[in-house]
Amino acid sequence: MKLPLSIKKAAQRLAKEDGVSLNQWIAVAVAEKVGVVETAADFFKKRAGKATGEGLMKFLHTAPQAGSGTGRCAPIA
Secondary structure (H helix, E strand, O other): OOOOHHHHHHHHHHHHHHOOOHHHHHHHHHHHHHHHHHHHHHHHHHHHOOOOHHHHHHHHHHOOOOOOOOOOOOOOO
16 A cells, blocks of 8 residues: 555554554554444434435425525525
């Protein structure tokens, strides 16, 4: 794997501070990132449930138009 020099130096410094090899530090960093991304994806899938884009569009069509003064937001001057 090739890394930009500035990122490699930062990773080397952090690995040294943690008392581990650069390879071990990078493996843990990648594992943490994978966990975060997979957790976020699972969260949004569960949160969406059976929602569809069609349902979202129906909802958006009922929303007041921007600047109409009927919404909760202050009009933009």
